[in-house]
Amino acid sequence: MTTGGRGLHGHVLETLGPAITAGDYPPGSVLRTDELAQRFEVSRSVMREAVRVLESMYLVESRRRVGVTVRPKAEWNVYDPQVIRWRLAGADRPHQLRSLTVLRSAIEPVAAGLAARHATAEQCAELTECALGMVATSRGHQLEGYLVHDVAFHRVILKASGNEMFARLGDVVAEVLSGRTHHDVMFEDPDPAAVTLHVQLAEAVREGDAERAERLTREITAGALQELDVLAP
Amino acid sequence: MTTGGRGLHGHVLETLGPAITAGDYPPGSVLRTDELAQRFEVSRSVMREAVRVLESMYLVESRRRVGVTVRPKAEWNVYDPQVIRWRLAGADRPHQLRSLTVLRSAIEPVAAGLAARHATAEQCAELTECALGMVATSRGHQLEGYLVHDVAFHRVILKASGNEMFARLGDVVAEVLSGRTHHDVMFEDPDPAAVTLHVQLAEAVREGDAERAERLTREITAGALQELDVLAP
DNA sequence: GTGACATATAAGTCTGACTTTTTGTTCCCG
DNA sequence: CGGGAACAAAAAGTCAGACTTATATGTCAC
Secondary structure, X not given: OOOOOOOHHHHHXXXXXXXXXXXXXXXXXXXXXXXXXXXXXXXXXXXXXXXXXXXXXXXXXXXXXXXXXXOOHHHOOOOOHHHHHHHHHOOOHHHHHHHHHHHHHHHHHHHHHHHHHHOOHHHHHHHXXXXXXXXXXOOOOOHHHHHHHHHHHHHHHHHHOOOHHHHOOHHHHHHHHHXXXXXXXXXXXXXXXXXXXXXXXXXXXXXXXXXXXXXXXXXXXXXXXXXXXXXXX | OOOOOOOHHHHHHHHHHHHHHOOXXXXXXXXXXXHXXXXXXXXXXXXXXXXXXXXXXXXXXXXXXXXXXXOOHHHOOOXXXXXXXXXXXXXXHHHHHHHHHHHHHHHHHHHHHHHHHHOOHHHHHHHHHHHHHHHHOOOOOOHHHHHXXXXXXXHHHHHHXXXXXHHOOHHHHHHHHHHHHHOOOOOOOOOHHHHHHHHHHHHHHHHOOHHHHHHHHHHHHHHHHHHHHHHOO
């Protein structure tokens, strides 16, 4: 959960990034480096570095004699952790949350299947430990504790899949789960059925039953999608 | 296929990026901005901008009094199009290609299912057109033409899914398919079975048969995985 | 050995001057 | 009146140098 606000240029990004991803500057809008530098009270060099980073996220394009133009939303690198965080913090949070949950529903079952084949003994142990932790915190309003184990569980699955692209989505899943607990108010204890599914999933991975692991994960992510439909129709 | 080498700082990235992703500088290696600036014969400001970009890709971390340290591979933002391109061009291309193909096999079936539900009439028409183009170029060593239609086909599917995260993977799929045609030598015409599957998939989407669309796409991606197993065991 | 303090180092920041590319305008000629 | 060439302006791009700040590390007293 690195805030990344280190340095002046980081501070500028922390303001400009959310503004752009929130749509404050519609696609095609033109900004000028000098003007921005004045507005944020930083030197041109610092502002240039910030623009370079925004450019590498495909949020803007810098062209001579024109300025820094905001790119259309479809071109943004929506897999950039920073961009994801900015958008989750902004107005279209619900929309973003749905996109990410659908992504999860595609990735995690396949990842679980692979994990069943490739997980090391240590990872299996970790998984079981997480599942136990979830059971232990599933009742009595221990939502924070439950969240920690839930996140850890999914991280292990993704990592154990052995696919680096899957593993890198650990942060995304963490963000989604954390958002569900913190933002979208969650008064009640987690669904007991979901807890059971996680325990069974740990079991399936331990036994190397890829097909069952995949099926169970599909049930878990289907539940997450359903939950989302209830909250935001 | 934007080379992105615009500007001095872009040229530096074009050299440093591949070097880092190729593992020329093992994790923990320390670089100094000044030294790099001298080595590439650019000013410090230009080099600083390049470092900022590398930092935003999580390839390096810049700390005072220490220097620019290379981060461990597990932290790299492997979804950054630039990073993907660099790695595909480097030594661990086979490994990277496998990761991406597995990712495809997870995403595309779900995307196809969603596309069957949400595709517009126009998108359905485009899809059919692409499929026809694939059929037309499937024989007689017209690999280039086939590739164009194949890429377009998958792009439409991903876009029609209505999920922006899926849509953004169009470039990745394009890179993978293009790599298969160009790099890994492909003398023979494409597998007729694959062509048929694409035609049927266009059909299923047009008819709104989500389940069939998903199943057919699973067959397609399974084929891609199998093909990979044959080439790189 | 442990803590406080000094020092060296490399990134970070700012400024001002200059270069280069690109756009839009003007003006001349067909 | 239209089209093309020359021109001017605007904004990013580049560079060099001086200065600031954080911090790792070494030193010394205790």
